[in-house]
Every structure is written in C-alpha cells, then in structure tokens.
Amino acid sequence: MILDTLAKGARRRARVLEEADGEGIREAAIARALDEDVHDFPFERNLRAEGVNIICEVKKASPSKGIIADHFPYLEIARDYERAGAAAISVLTEPDYFLGSGLYLKKISRAVQIPILRKDFIVSEVQIYESKLLGASAILLIVSILTDEELTRFIRTAKGLGLSALIETRTEEEIRRAVLAGARIIGVNNRDLRDFSIDNTRAARLHSLVPEDTLFIAESGIQKREDIEEFLAAGIRNFLIGEAMMKAEDKAEKLAEFIGEEPRVQCKICGISRERDIDFLNDALPDYAGFIFARSPRKVTPDKAAGLISLLDPRIKAVGVFVNETTETIADIAKKTHLSVIQLHGDEDFETIREVKERTGLPVWKAIRAGSEEDILPWNDSPADALLLDAKVMGKRGGTGKRIDPNFARAVRKPFLLAGGMNCENIVRAARIARPFAVDVNSGVETDGMKDKEKIQAVIRLLARSGLRKG
Numbered sequence: 339m340i341l342d343t344l345a346k347g348a349r350r351r352a353r354v355l356e357e358a359d360g361e362g363i364r365e366a367a368i369a370r371a372l373d374e375d376v377h378d379f380p381f382e383r384n385l386r387a388e389g390v391n392i393i394c395e396v397k398k399a400s401p402s403k404g405i406i407a408d409h410f411p412y413l414e415i416a417r418d419y420e421r422a423g424a425a426a427i428s429v430l431t432e433p434d435y436f437l438g439s440g441l442y443l444k445k446i447s448r449a450v451q452i453p454i455l456r457k458d459f460i461v462s463e464v465q466i467y468e469s470k471l472l473g474a475s476a477i478l479l480i481v482s483i484l485t486d487e488e489l490t491r492f493i494r495t496a497k498g499l500g501l502s503a504l505i506e507t508r509t510e511e512e513i514r515r516a517v518l519a520g521a522r523i524i525g526v527n528n529r530d531l532r533d534f535s536i537d538n539t540r541a542a543r544l545h546s547l548v549p550e551d552t553l554f555i556a557e558s559g560i561q562k563r564e565d566i567e568e569f570l571a572a573g574i575r576n577f578l579i580g581e582a583m584m585k586a587e588d589k590a591e592k593l594a595e596f597i598g599e600e601p602r603v604q605c606k607i608c609g610i611s612r613e614r615d616i617d618f619l620n621d622a623l624p625d626y627a628g629f630i631f632a633r634s635p636r637k638v639t640p641d642k643a644a645g646l647i648s649l650l651d652p653r654i655k656a657v658g659v660f661v662n663e664t665t666e667t668i669a670d671i672a673k674k675t676h677l678s679v680i681q682l683h684g685d686e687d688f689e690t691i692r693e694v695k696e697r698t699g700l701p702v703w704k705a706i707r708a709g710s711e712e713d714i715l716p717w718n719d720s721p722a723d724a725l726l727l728d729a730k731v732m733g734k735r736g737g738t739g740k741r742i743d744p745n746f747a748r749a750v751r752k753p754f755l756l757a758g759g760m761n762c763e764n765i766v767r768a769a770r771i772a773r774p775f776a777v778d779v780n781s782g783v784e785t786d787g788m789k790d791k792e793k794i795q796a797v798i799r800l801l802a803r804s805g806l807r808k809g
C-alpha cells in the first residue's frame with residue numbers, strides 16, 4: 339500500500355536526519371520555541387475565526403494524480419493564496435511522490451504572514467523539530483502510520499514547540515485514538531490512500547464523533563462549491579483543499595467560489611492629498627476618498643481639499659477626517675469642500691458626535707482605536723452612524739499601517755468600517771472575518787509615503803475577484 343511505502347521512505351529520511359545532527363536540530367528548535375510566544379498557535383487561531391476557513395495546499399505532484407503543476411512557482415502560489423484569503427497554507431515536503439521539499443516550506447514561511455502546515459509523513463520526533471526550524475506553525479500526524487504512544491508523544495512534543503498538530507483520520511476507530519491521544523485538531527481524509535478513491539460523505543459522517551471543542555477539518559477531494567455546501571449542512575466549516583486550488587488559474591476567484599459570498603463590501607481609500615491621487619481614484623473607482631484635516635503627513639488644507647474634491651468622480655464620496663476639531667470648523671470645512679461624510683478620529687464624545695451631525699446634516703463615522711473588544715463595546719450606544727475600527731498605536735491617531743485583529747468585530751453592534759494596516763495581502767481575509775460594510779485602506783496603498791496607482795488598483799480588483807465588492 340502507498341501509505342506504507344511513504345511511511346518507509348519517511349523513516350529512512352528521519353534516520354538520515356537524526357544521524358546527521360539530531361541533537362543540533364532538537365536544541366535549535368527548542369531555542370527557537372523559547373524565543374517565541376509558544377502559546378499563540380496561529381494555525382488554530384485562524385481556524386477558529388468566523389465563517390468558512392480554507393487551508394490551501396502547495397503541491398507539485400501526488401501519487402494519485404501524478405504531476406499537478408508542471409510549472410511550479412511555489413512562492414507566487416503561496417502569496418496568491420494569502421491574498422485570496424486562505425486561513426493557512428499546507429506545504430507538501432515529501433520528496434519522492436509529492437515532489438515536495440523542506441526548502442519550499444522554509445521560503446514560503448518567510449514570504450507570507452499566514453500560518454503554514456507541514457504536510458509530510460511524520461514518523462519520528464526529529465521531523466517535528468525540523469518542522470519548527472523550517473518555519474511551520476503546524477504539522478500533520480497520520481493516525482494510521484503511528485502507534486498510540488507515538489501519537490500522544492508527538493502531539494505533546496509539537497505543543498511544547500508551539501506547533502499545532504492536525505491529526506488525520508479516516509475511520510471511527512482512528513478518531514477514537516486521536517481523541518484519546520489528546521488531539522485538538524482532527525481532520526478526516528475523504529481520500530482512501532489504499533486505492534485513492536474519494537468519498538466526500540466520509541468527513542460529514544464522522545464529524546459527529548469529534549468532541550465539540552476540537553477543531554474539525556474536511557480534507558481532500560473538494561472540487562466545487564456544492565461539495566462545501568454539503569459539508570456546511572453537516573456543520574463543517576474548515577477545509578483543506580489541494581488539487582482544485584493548485585489548478586485554479588485565479589486563486590482569489592476560486593476561493594470566492596468555495597466560500598460563496600454576495601458582494602457587500604465598499605472601499606475607502608484614505609489620505610488623498612494630490613491631483614495625481616485623484617486620477618488614481620477616478621480610474622480605480624473606490625466608494626469613498628478620505629481627506630485628512632488633522633496633523634498628518636497626509637494633511638490637506640480646506641482650499642486644497644476643495645480643489646481636489648471638485649476633480650473627484652461623482653461616484654466617489656468625499657470623507658473628511660477630523661481630530662478633536664471644533665464643530666464650527668468641521669461644519670465650515672464640510673460646506674466649503676462638499677464633504678459627504680464626517681469621520682471623527684480623535685477623542686470626540688457622544689455629545690460632540692450629536693452636534694456635528696446636527697450642524698452638518700451629514701453622516702458621522704466615529705473612529706475607535708481598538709486594542710481589544712472591550713474598547714469597542716461602549717461605542718455601540720453612540721449616536722454615530724457607523725464606527726470605524728482602527729488599530730491602537732500609542733501616540734498616533736491613524737494611518738499607522740498597524741493591523742487590528744478582525745475578530746474584534748464580534749463586539750460591534752452597528753454598521754462599521756474596518757481599517758488598520760489593510761493591504762493586498764490581508765484585506766480579503768480580514769473582510770471575510772470581520773464582515774464590515776466597508777474597508778479603509780491608507781498606508782497599505784502607498785509607496786514611500788505617496789499613494790501608489792498600482793497598489794490602489796490591485797486592492798480594488800482583488801476585492802472584486804474575491805466576490806467581496808461589485809466589480
């Protein structure tokens with residue numbers, strides 16, 4: 339059976355590794371784990387995020403399909419997965435049948451911010467230490483090639499290194515063994531590695547045997563949205579997809595098909611200060627353009643803003659950004675420059691928000707610099723028409739490029755925009771998790787402090803290809 343052959347090959351490679359420098363690998367991996375926050379477990383955190391979470395696989399070949407990708411620009415593929423909104427990336431490192439390599443994993447882990455699962459046939463602890471050094475956040479452990487003792491020990495070793503372990507099963511008995519061994523993540527492989535047949539009902543059937551607090555992943559054989567729909571009906575929302583993602587020419591479109599969303603997100607590009615920026619926006623057509631009337635490298639005077647806004651395509655609404663400004667000044671500027679929305683980005687209280695609404699007759703968005711969900715809660719009762727969730731950076735008001743955890747959006751009970759370090763790499767996943775009515779991008783579409791035409795277009799196109807915004 340192929341699995342025995344694969345496990346045999348893995349044992350041989352593990353022996354070579356152990357003999358070459360087993361002790362050195364162990365020590366270096368432990369030192370790295372001590373250096374990091376080993377309690378963070380980003381792989382698990384991402385799979386616990388709201389909605390459908392998809393792990394996309396980077397693999398050149400497989401024993402069942404042969405060569406999947408003749409042309410294999412693995413770094414580009416991994417970056418495309420990240421932009422498309424993958425929850426994590428699975429990288430095949432088995433060299434003989436999957437034509438994988440540890441080097442692929444090492445380079446990919448440096449090129450993307452999302453967690454990486456090492457997909458291999460782990461039969462020895464030295465491979466777990468090696469996975470840590472390669473930059474993995476998680477490893478795969480296949481129940482059928484391990485004893486109960488090995489499974490328990492490997493899960494414990496991985497945990498000690500800050501690595502998550504995805505425990506792959508195929509039968510009721512294997513799920514029972516995985517649970518007893520202390521699995522926190524259980525996958526069911528729909529592919530039978532004895533004859534490569536696919537049974538897409540397997541994961542759905544076995545799902546109910548997995549304890550509720552254990553993460554569950556349906557693996558293999560998922561080709562189209564209808565497959566996902568069947569799993570969703572069975573309460574499964576985490577998936578590992580290989581071949582279909584590898585073969586998709588447009589990863590963002592394919593992931594959007596799997597996730598199946600209605601276009602609902604608008605886009606604001608903030609910090610517009612030059613005539614050239616207006617040309618970029620008129621070309622890309624975001625929904626909102628932000629003009630900053632507060633202390634900032636992007637500050638515009640009311641006169642300058644009035645000139646710029648007069649050149650703006652009428653389909654783009656002008657948003658004025660103010661920090662602790664008087665209501666009178668805000669009203670004057672709003673009138674002079676023809677603003678459509680007022681964004682208050684300072685310490686304005688409910689009373690000020692009410693006054694600004696009354697004096698200007700315009701919708702008011704209140705920016706909240708959120709370091710936690712608690713920072714958001716009191717603002718649910720505010721008179722603002724919408725909240726703008728931004729990152730909390732000491733001594734800075736906005737435009738920091740610092741990311742906010744999109745899961746904080748759980749605390750919001752009003753319409754809201756998501757801001758803070760948004761760029762082409764993270765915007766799709768953040769928007770899918772937080773589900774704002776609009777995303778706000780500023781420094782993420784700049785190069786050397788100036789708005790960048792290509793980056794603006796890339797964000798707008800990506801939102802459309804991902805099915806999040808009307809194209």
Ligand SMILES: O=C(O)c1ccccc1NCC(=O)[C@H](O)[C@H](O)COP(=O)(O)O
Pocket residue numbers: 608609628630632633634635636659661683728735736737738739740757758759760778779780781782
């Ligand atoms: O952008 C600024 O320089 C700024 C300064 C003072 C107050 C607000 C500011 N920006 C407000 C915004 O709406 C930004 O788009 C938001 O903070 C996100 O910025 P970024 O993290 O750079 O994408």
